[in-house]
Amino acid sequence: MIDAQNKKSRGFSKASAETSASRFRRIWLAIVLVTAGLGVLGTLWVGAAKEMLEGQDSSPATGGPAGSMSKEVSPVFTSARRSFFDALKEYFSLQPTPVQPIAFNHRIHIQNGLQCTGCHSGVTQGPDAGIPSVSFCMACHQAIATEKPEIKKLAAYAAKGEEPPWQPVYWFYPEMHVQFQHAPHIRNEIACEECHGDLSKQTVAVGSKNLTMSFCLSCHKAKAVSVDCVICHY
């Protein structure tokens, strides 16, 4: 009799233990998922609110924090990125292909004997390679290939006194805090193609090399150059 009772009670508790354990797991999972979901929604909401408020000229003197946040959103929290999607893009180093105002053809120019430094003259002197002004282009193109539609576009900009809005192809997100200096690399005879690919095979420039930090480090290590953080990130 006692045995049967014991058995019964053991069986009963075992069954309830199983049920409790899985129930706890399920409740715990539900709590985690709901919290995560709320967190994502919250970030999205603030991000959207922030984009809405972007462009409002708020000043440190108007009482709010020195950010483009207004009184409607919490004065304590400001996001480091403009929106959640911006943060995601940066995290995955996603750089969508830029849309150029004029289909500049590198191949033709290189075939005609132009050197990289002829247009991107800043590389030997400073941090930035630079993109030449339309007046530099027109020095040749006032006479050369003037019937081509792209050159006509160029001439139209020049006539209006405007620069074509060139979009950078190789760039870093500001929050990567990379202070890249071209000149020391050029002085050490690093060829342009090593980081920018062979432009003589490209028409409109595309990012053919993925300039990640490991890309830079591999070359720095191979050439036994400093890999101290501060030489690039300051």
Place this chain on the structure above:
Amino acid sequence: MKRRTFLKLSAVGSAGSALAGCGHQATQLIRFIPDETLIPGVATWKPGICTQCSAGCGLQVRVMQGDAEVFRNGQWGNMKMGLAKKLAGNPEHPVNRGKLCMRGEAGLQATYNPDRIRHPLKRVGQRSSGQFTQVSWDEAMQELLAHLQPLASPHVAQSLAFLTRPLRGQRKVLIERFLSSFEGARLVPFELFDDAVLRTANRLSFGRDQLPTFDLAHSSYVISFGADFLGTWNSPVAQNVAYGRMRQNRSGIRGKFVQVESRMSQTGANADEWVAAHPGTEGVLALAIAHVFLREHLGHPEAAGAAGMRFDGWREGLPEYSPEAIAWKTGVPPETITRLAREMAAQSPAVAVVGGAPLAQTNGLFTALAVNVLNALLGSVGKPGGLQFTPRPPLSASGSAQEISGEGKADSVRSLAQQILSGQPKPIELLLLYEANPVFATPPGWHIKEALGTVPFIVSFSSFIDETSSLADLILPDHSYLESWIDDVPESGTTEAVVSVAPPALRPLHDTRALPDVLLDLAHRLGGRTSQALPWKRFEEMLQATLAPLARHPGSISAKSSDEFWKKVQEQGGWWSANASQVPQSKTPVDFSRPMKNQEPQFAGAAAEYPFYFLPYASQQFLDGRHANLPWMQEIPEVLSAGMWGTWVEINPRTAATLQIEQGDLLEVASPHGKIRAPALLSPGIAPDVIAMPVGQGHEQYGRYANGRGANPIKILAPHDEPTTGSWAWAGTRVNITKAGKGELVLLTGGPTQWGAEKSAR
């Protein structure tokens, strides 16, 4: 399994939606073709001249390519241009020798200020309402011309006045020449802390109507009566440079520095000995030291004869100024006075400095002359380690400080107000304004706003709307100084003759025009005498022509042609010469028939009702309030109080305890002429019967960073003067204080003796 799939799907989903985001948004504004070729990321250094105060330091401007929104050909667009990124001192400039003060560094914010006026404006609302609408330059010039033309006629019944900050150099010469063709036109310089008393005293004592230059680098003893010479007074950077050399540049010689004042200033904190004297008694103290010199046959009494004879009792050895006799008056023990006199006689070269509050008393001239006597006794005048004067450059019209008409009473905004209200000798029909803000920086008792407000037409050339320029009917904004041709002839701070010249360091950001060019254009259009007096099209041409004679004198530039000279002058930031001969001293006949007797300082307000002396002091950040619109200046703390973003009332801790005032309590400070409120700040360095407040806040119309912040102590000051010069005695007011609730102090650190341990009062 289900969970993992869910998570994978959400990750892919988010990534996908991220990818769907568009690429770079092309900027909406067009991009102009740049005017200049700059290598991106590479800096060039260009010379400049600082106009943040009247010292006239030379600048080096770091220029780098940047993207700015500019106004060109009638539209806004982006343009790559050279932008000033950092200001530093010009290492070659004789005044500041490569160094710069905090206000100089903040000059970038004056150029890039969001509240800068970007184009000509015309008033639409009531005067002073701040309601303006944009107009074109053509329209603005036409309107101004329409008001100028009738006033240019030979026997016109009305006239005009030009109210500016004190000007020097060819800019001043140009404006004077422009005005000379209008009968009865007045050029009225205005500056709150203008040291007119000191200039008059120097003219009377040494024949030089000019601020002094102190060769501290070679001094062995410096005694300063209230002059904040390491902070805000005279030529602060030059004085700091010299002070650093005085202290540690000479092996074994460090010099001794004594400061005499009633509230410890930033300068006073550096003194080896700090002497507390009652306000307005500094002159008597100086004469007491002179008494000891005469009594004990110290120094150079024979050299001091001319300066000393001004004072009653000089020949008898100044008996009424013995240390024992005046100890009670000054609060300085007689032993201290005697000891100081002996020390400075023994440690030669010694020099005495006076400036600031002691001269802003009704007996300010008396005090200045007394300290000049001391300098004469010390034998410091014109000597190394002593008091000297910046030589005038060898130009016929240099616009230097010494070309003020030698009457001693500089034209004042008060007499202008009187003329406006009375219409005598001629009614003022047109008022031109340039970088002067008397509506903010004068006491209500002068009725400046009321007076200026009655002028039929007011035109401002200032870059900002402030309390004064908001009265304007028409605004033709000047460039900022970094965008302008600037020239200057420093009044003090160097023993070399200096003509500073610098071209613009960056192109104009906004649709503004250089004031000198506007005046030249107007002169040309007016024709007649006016255009004859100013035959140039641009200020650059005028500078090149008028400064060309400098090439003939030995100086910092050697050139074979006048073109080469002009090129080098611009590159260096000016011309200077250590060899320029001193201007002969003016032989003002000295009248000894009425020797000066002791003058007690007069304070507005009876002591019984108003128990405290009130000391408004030039603040480190804002000077007289002109820099309250610069955010760096709001946030960098005043060094002794650590206060930011506000105004405070400095009160002695024992006095505060007696009155049960705690740090942060809101106090109402009342004088016979007004009252203001600010939180209390306990300061160990202030006398128990003195209340001090920094000047500079309390703006109502000066942009987003300045408006509605703090209180303006100028508004409670009594409008009484030093009688001989007519200079305002702004340190001669008494006040009482009452508690008015809880205030807010924004302090960088907590307690005065601990490091961030106490919370800021809130």
Place this chain on the structure above:
Amino acid sequence: MAHRWGMVIDLDRCTGCEACVAACHAENNIATVSSEQAAWGRTMHWIHVERYWEGAFPNARARFQPVLCQQCDAAPCEPVCPTYASYHNPDGLNAQVYNRCIGTRYCANACPYTARYFNWFNPAWDKPLHLQLNPDVSIREAGVMEKCTFCSQRILAAEVQARAENREIQDGEVKPACVQSCPTTAMVFGDLDDPNSQVSRLSRSVRATTLLSEVGTLPKVTYLERESSHGSE
């Protein structure tokens, strides 16, 4: 050639003018936080001038002391950073890598000089004030610690220049913004590993002290004590 960058501040020359504070703001794109945030203690003056009062009127004395990151050789802020954002670089600098920083603020907690500052907000500059920004210095976003870097951008620029000209950096060639602006020349910067540099010689002065050296941080900023004159007080 490796250097060991250090600084000497002569308190006998320092007059409390705060030109160094303004120069640092201008050079390093330091945000202005607003008066409300300043009241909360969130200002970010990488260098600021302390004043220490002693005594009471009329014998009150005030001493000035510019305080900045001491670039300690045994920096307490380095071992506590979970992401190695605060680390010691081969030139002796305590470097802050903004990318790695996740804003735990443990380093600020550990610093005995309270020389580290947290970006509570994204900085913003009312246009066109943004044109004052120095392109050579990163803009720190919200959530990141910052502090004095001894103007690393100027040190690196000098190294690049020196290497381009095939020479070593000269003593006095590198001047952080504060050192450059100091009117009394109270501040000197240079290589402590060069025994002949001005900074080395001055740090051996009889007046040399360091701040909170008893804590064992081995700071590389040496202060020269203010002197007093003879025969007075």
